Amino acid sequence: MKSVSFFPSLPLILFAILSVGLRVAQGAPVRFAAAVLYEDGAEGVGAESMAIGDLNGDGITDVSVTSFQGNTGMGSVNVLLGNGDGTFQPYVAYQSGGYYTEAVAIGDVNGDGRPDLIVASGCATPDCSQSVHGVVAVLLGNGDGTLQPPLVYSSGGFGATSVAVGDLNGDGKLDLALGNGYSCLSCANSGVTVLLGNGDGTFQPPVGYNDPMYGVFFVTIGDLNGDGKPDLVATSFYDPAAVFVLLNRGDGTFHRPVALTTTEGFFPASVAIADLNGDRHADLVVASSEVGLSVLLGNGDGTFQSPVNYGAGGFDSASVAVADVNGDAYPDVVVTSRYYCLNHGFRCNKGIVGVLAGNGDGSLQPVVPYFSGGLWAVSAAIQDVNRDGKPDLLVAHDASDTVTVLTNTLATQGTTTTLVASPNPAQVNESVTLTATVTSRVSVPNGSAITFYDGAIKLGTGATSKGVAALTAALSKSGTHTIKAAYPGDLFHKASARKVTLVVNP
Numbered sequence: 001m002k003s004v005s006f007f008p009s010l011p012l013i014l015f016a017i018l019s020v021g022l023r024v025a026q027g028a029p030v031r032f033a034a035a036v037l038y039e040d041g042a043e044g045v046g047a048e049s050m051a052i053g054d055l056n057g058d059g060i061t062d063v064s065v066t067s068f069q070g071n072t073g074m075g076s077v078n079v080l081l082g083n084g085d086g087t088f089q090p091y092v093a094y095q096s097g098g099y100y101t102e103a104v105a106i107g108d109v110n111g112d113g114r115p116d117l118i119v120a121s122g123c124a125t126p127d128c129s130q131s132v133h134g135v136v137a138v139l140l141g142n143g144d145g146t147l148q149p150p151l152v153y154s155s156g157g158f159g160a161t162s163v164a165v166g167d168l169n170g171d172g173k174l175d176l177a178l179g180n181g182y183s184c185l186s187c188a189n190s191g192v193t194v195l196l197g198n199g200d201g202t203f204q205p206p207v208g209y210n211d212p213m214y215g216v217f218f219v220t221i222g223d224l225n226g227d228g229k230p231d232l233v234a235t236s237f238y239d240p241a242a243v244f245v246l247l248n249r250g251d252g253t254f255h256r257p258v259a260l261t262t263t264e265g266f267f268p269a270s271v272a273i274a275d276l277n278g279d280r281h282a283d284l285v286v287a288s289s290e291v292g293l294s295v296l297l298g299n300g301d302g303t304f305q306s307p308v309n310y311g312a313g314g315f316d317s318a319s320v321a322v323a324d325v326n327g328d329a330y331p332d333v334v335v336t337s338r339y340y341c342l343n344h345g346f347r348c349n350k351g352i353v354g355v356l357a358g359n360g361d362g363s364l365q366p367v368v369p370y371f372s373g374g375l376w377a378v379s380a381a382i383q384d385v386n387r388d389g390k391p392d393l394l395v396a397h398d399a400s401d402t403v404t405v406l407t408n409t410l411a412t413q414g415t416t417t418t419l420v421a422s423p424n425p426a427q428v429n430e431s432v433t434l435t436a437t438v439t440s441r442v443s444v445p446n447g448s449a450i451t452f453y454d455g456a457i458k459l460g461t462g463a464t465s466k467g468v469a470a471l472t473a474a475l476s477k478s479g480t481h482t483i484k485a486a487y488p489g490d491l492f493h494k495a496s497a498r499k500v501t502l503v504v505n506p
Contacts, residue, residue, distance in 0.1 A: 285320050
């Protein structure tokens with residue numbers, strides 16, 4: 001089910017400001033090429049959801065996209081096999097097992113080592129007449145990128161909109177969590193449902209969680225309180241419009257949903273779970289139709305701080321993904337938005353993908369927006385699709401029936417290494433601290449190995465923290481020593497080195 005846009009019209013001058021912003025040349029810390037387009041196979045209604053993975057075992061990223069026909073509602077999941085150079089083969093369509101298909105996930109649900117597709121659809125029949133409308137289907141993979149016919153299960157609710165895969169009860173078998181777009185407090189149909197897996201590709205009947213959620217648009221899985229048990233995060237567009245946390249009891253059942261925020265106009269669409277500030281606590285990144293992007297830092301116990309909001313680069317944000325896209329080892333955020341201006345007319349339907357570089361402390365830099373290459377950007381993924389080692393962006397579009405690829409073109413940045421030896425001069429066998437600092441336009445990743453030498457003799461290595469690495473050594477021979485610190489570089493950084501003279505007295 002599609003979310004509803006609530007933006008009012010604003011003066012045309014705002015459209016011009018945003019358009020000018022999109023034409024400004026983008027520099028570090030992020031840079032992506034113009035989008036390259038691929039048809040996703042939809043007939044009438046475009047890509048609703050996207051999942052990426054290696055479906056044929058060749059080590060190359062493939063894409064699966066859901067869609068449904070505009071006239072009949074018949075759903076499909078369309079597979080685009082990757083060529084390994086950032087391009088994809090023409091799509092192959094498979095029946096989704098339902099109608100008004102909304103979501104897809106990838107996981108090996110029968111334990112044969114081959115990825116399978118799990119697809120959620122809003123209805124079991126074209127007119128949605130059955131008592132339980134939503135369905136979830138399993139399409140077992142053959143290992144060569146082809147799929148078997150769907151095995152269909154009830155989603156346990158009305159209008160299944162989202163699906164996530166994970167081992168929820170710790171038995172080593174993958175389970176399913178589903179979001180259902182329509183439910184009520186007094187009926188049995190539930191906003192979030194869990195189907196425990198049997199390990200052979202089949203699933204047990206759904207168990208539902210509802211109150212106080214009236215309906216769920218999105219659900220995802222992650223450990224929110226650090227107890228090693230996967231919890232659930234769900235979003236609701238209805239009253240209360242909020243992000244909900246469902247903590248796991250450890251056996252695949254969950255505590256009552258707890259709303260994190262009921263901010264007026266929040267309307268959350270999707271959530272990513274990541275550690276944005278390096279404290280080893282799960283944080284939430286939320287895309288919402290009204291606010292754009294919100295970060296809720298975690299307290300480590302399943303509770304979260306108040307949201308901090310950021311611009312998404314466009315309007316009516318729909319999807320969010322988190323990964324390091326600029327090589328500084330800090331998580332960055334990618335968010336898609338359906339429109340680039342506010343009047344929602346045809347000329348505004350160009351999708352936007354916004355990239356917000358992370359600072360490593362939970363805060364984000366201002367958004368760098370790119371046209372997504374299609375209409376109504378609704379789903380985002382981050383993956384190296386051309387095997388150059390740099391993460392690229394994939395975007396699916398609802399209105400233009402397309403998947404696009406934005407290749408990461410951030411140039412390898414130069415680095416400068418400085419080196420200090422202390423004390424200098426030193427005595428024979430006295431401990432000397434060697435401190436190397438590596439600076440660059442894009443910060444070098446924490447944990448990068450700096451190697452220290454005494455002439456041609458390797459003294460040891462130190463790991464960088466905020467660009468600084470240190471090593472303590474004691475030299476047994478007096479005289480003048482040439483000490484060198486060498487940074488090897490990586491895909492985003494060039495190598496550099498620095499030498500200093502260390503005098504060691506008898």
